[in-house]
Amino acid sequence: MFRRQGSKVLVVDLSGQTVKALAGSMVAYEGDVTFKKGAMGGGEGLRGALKRKATGESLDLMDMTGSGTVYLAHRATEVEVVDLRGETLRVESSALLAVAPGLRTAVEFSGLRGASSGQGLFTTTVSGDGQVAVLSDGPPLVLEVTPQTPLVVDPDAYVCAKGQLQQSFVTDVSWRDAVGAGGGEAYSLRFEGSGVVYVQPAER
């Protein structure tokens, strides 16, 4: 259902289904397709919507319904298609481009962090069987985490993660030196366990 044309355009073939996609990301389409701003991220119900409102983790999604071909792109960033087989993908809400029908989206509490920043306290999750298209500023590095090899990531470069991962926020003097006092986050994301983390070659 999802395929890429080049590395920056997602092509969605619709034959009667509804696909959720980032509102405003349509650059062209052929056929008979209607676009409607989705009321909710979908699936999580009222409680999820309230939580979303409270947390500020906002999903600006639209519903695309009909039969035809839709071309999606966002700010010339790379598009990556992730296949989920009963797994859960944790993704920064700003990195979500499109979600195949049948997948559930929700908001999840992702742990305490050390510094005050608007990002990272809550994360969007996508779970079930199907394809998810995520956005990455530049082709992402797909990095493996094993119990022997934990990974530390700059939150500004973090895109998404899947697998059995524990995520913690690390603040130390060394990290603050590395990212600079002005811009950048004062904490780092540390992943332990077993899974895969997507990191983009650019800071948000």
Next chain:
Amino acid sequence: MPGFALVNHKVVSVPVAPGREVLAKRGAMLAYSGDVRFRPVSGPRPGLGGLVGRALSGEAAPLMVADGSGQVSYGYAGLAVHLVHLDGTGSLSVESDRLLCHDAGLQTAVVFLGQQGGVRGAVRGAVTGQGLFTTQVSGVGDVAVLAHGGVLELPVGGRPVVVDPQAYVGHVGAVQVDVSASVGWRDAVGRGSGEAVQLRLSGSGSVLVQASEERF
């Protein structure tokens, strides 16, 4: 005589020789070797709706002509560069400020793509933002156009292709462009305010779409 050649996806290398001058967006010259001179000239004259004038159409951006003999590299603000070769059979319509450089021997004219043609349509379009001023390039030669992200070339023919005006780069061939507002369109293109319009292309040819819904 060799033509335009991409050095990479953001830089084009162009030969300049007597009788083969090059017109380029001002500020787009990256480097050159040889004996090349650069002079400012005004942009293409508005064809359709000539009275509207350049100021209104946003065509005021002056061009630079390069003459002499040598090799010039052009690029602009890190944007992707897409080459189109015209063999004389068809013309390229491109949004005017996306024109990076082209052979000076090509003919250019400003054309308004809008709901209504002519001066009234153009004036109304310029005021409401409905429609686009494009430069129509015809003749034999090379054209380099700018896009945010890569360029997607979609064939037009059979069923129409609908394009977000922000992502529209240009089109080639016998293509009809209709500008219209549509219900639900704003959800798709995400404009905050104003009447959201769409470009509906039909006929036979192709449309160039950039991999971004944001103009540069």
Next chain:
Amino acid sequence: MTGQPLGPSTLPHNDNVNPYSYNIALDGTWFLRKGAMIAYYGQMRFEALSSVGSLTGMVARQFSSPMYTREWVVATGQGSLMVADRGHDVNSLDLEDGNLTVRASNLLAFTPDLQLKQSIVPGFLTLIGTGTFLASSNGPVVFAEPPLRVDPQALVGWADCPSPSHHFDAGWMSDFLGAAQGLLGRQSGEERQFDFTGAGTVLLQSSELVVEDPALLQQITEQTGMLGTGQLQSLVTTLQARLQGAQQ
């Protein structure tokens, strides 16, 4: 899909992971620009140049660019250190008993066997010696040979050839002299270039809005000490006009 996930044993050692990111197989020390690191495996520390302790002597010797000390850290330890810069291309270049001058905002990292000095050209840094450094560019770097004239914004750096001089297009000069027009308002075109001569290599990128470099401001501010009152007044007028132009 982007193929198999990579880990510490499968990431390329001291090489590009893709055109936009590079993996340093850290075993010791590198100089690193703040913010260039995107992820790492292993044990490593990042220390401000002023607080490096036991390394102070080395830093003072190799990092001879006082205006840039706040922008840089020393990375020490063992592991895989991945660096990137705004999604731009990342290039690794080796110097062998050579020298290369690079735009300060394009330089991401270098090995401590290289010496860093401030170039005479404001906003540029010179690397001297034998070692490796990483530099970013908007689009792949284009290597060109002098004689060549370059738009200042498109310049990434140069190696082995003499520092550039300014070149003013003859047509613009005659316009300028004839009409006695202020250069201002006419500076968006191609009238001014950097002129490279001699043997060497020039590194180019697609032009971009240049990243604000705090050290460049400091350098220029210091140079205004050479101006008289009348000249300063004239500079203020010029800057105000430019500011108005930029805000339009």
